[in-house]
Amino acid sequence: MGLLGIMSVSGSALAVERQRAEIAAGNLxxxxxxRGPDGKAYRKNVAVVSAVPAYRNASGLVxxxxxxxxxxxxxxxxxxxxxHPDAGADGYVEYPDINPAMxxxxxxxxxxxxxxxxxxxxxxxxxxxxxxxxxx
Amino acid sequence: xxxxxxxxxxxxxxxxxxxTGPVHSEFFETLQAAIKNATEANEQAHxxxxxxxxxxxxxxxxxxxxxxxxxxxxxxxVQVRNKVVQAYDEIxxxxx
Numbered sequence: 001m002g003l004l005g006i007m008s009v010s011g012s013a014l015a016v017e018r019q020r021a022e023i024a025a026g027n028l029x030x031x032x033x034x035r036g037p038d039g040k041a042y043r044k045n046v047a048v049v050s051a052v053p054a055y056r057n058a059s060g061l062v063x064x065x066x067x068x069x070x071x072x073x074x075x076x077x078x079x080x081x082x083x084h085p086d087a088g089a090d091g092y093v094e095y096p097d098i099n100p101a102m103x104x105x106x107x108x109x110x111x112x113x114x115x116x117x118x119x120x121x122x123x124x125x126x127x128x129x130x131x132x133x134x135x136x
Numbered sequence: 137x138x139x140x141x142x143x144x145x146x147x148x149x150x151x152x153x154x155x156t157g158p159v160h161s162e163f164f165e166t167l168q169a170a171i172k173n174a175t176e177a178n179e180q181a182h183x184x185x186x187x188x189x190x191x192x193x194x195x196x197x198x199x200x201x202x203x204x205x206x207x208x209x210x211x212x213x214v215q216v217r218n219k220v221v222q223a224y225d226e227i228x229x230x231x232x
Contacts, residue, residue, distance in 0.1 A: 004205055004208070004209075007201050007204065007205060008201070011197060011198055011201045014195065014197040014198075014201075015195050015197070015198065018195060018197070118197070121201065121204075125204060125208070128208050129208070129211075132208070132211050132212060132215050135215040135216075135218070135219060136215070
């Protein structure tokens with residue numbers, strides 16, 4: 001596998017970071033959604049990431065990464081808005097417990113990690129190209 | 137204090153030579169393997185790129201990586217082929 005293996009491992013990381021960005025974007029978009037398909041307020045999603053064995057090299061196991069599960073944070077924020085159509089009998093509306101600043105930070109983190117792993121792929125590519133140069 | 141043992145003779149090289157048979161076949165086996173790898177990588181890249189273009193659930197980075205792998209595998213096959221041809225040229229130039 002070697003250098004092509006690096007590409008697969010970093011590629012799995014690219015896929016994970018893309019999914020983290022998607023989840024953060026979904027949370028940002030729905031930070032004010034008081035109603036979802038189930039009729040209740042939107043709940044914040046969080047990706048749980050885990051290592052998966054990719055291949056075995058001379059010194060041991062090299063791991064890729066995957067999104068294990070997408071967890072739902074089951075908390076809401078209540079605001080007193082009696083005019084709101086989704087308000088309860090007491091006049092409070094349930095809003096998702098999402099802090100846009102935190103989601104933005106998550107999004108930036110995913111973006112930077114994506115860049116890092118893309119750079120790792122570039123390195124593997126350059127190393128392979130250099131190896132092929134030896135024969136010339 | 138442990139004694140420093142002498143260098144063990146390499147028996148594996150002889151057995152390897154017996155196993156591979158005529159010397160030239162090693163070259164062509166390498167070439168065949170390189171071409172096989174390149175073909176497989178190319179097919180993989182083709183399917184992934186097609187799926188990405190058709191908008192199915194394939195990552196664009198995944199398609200790019202598959203294409204890059206195909207390109208590098210092909211490059212490797214070409215380099216091995218160049219070496220084989222170069223060796224053949226050298227031999228054909230031998231004067232008796």
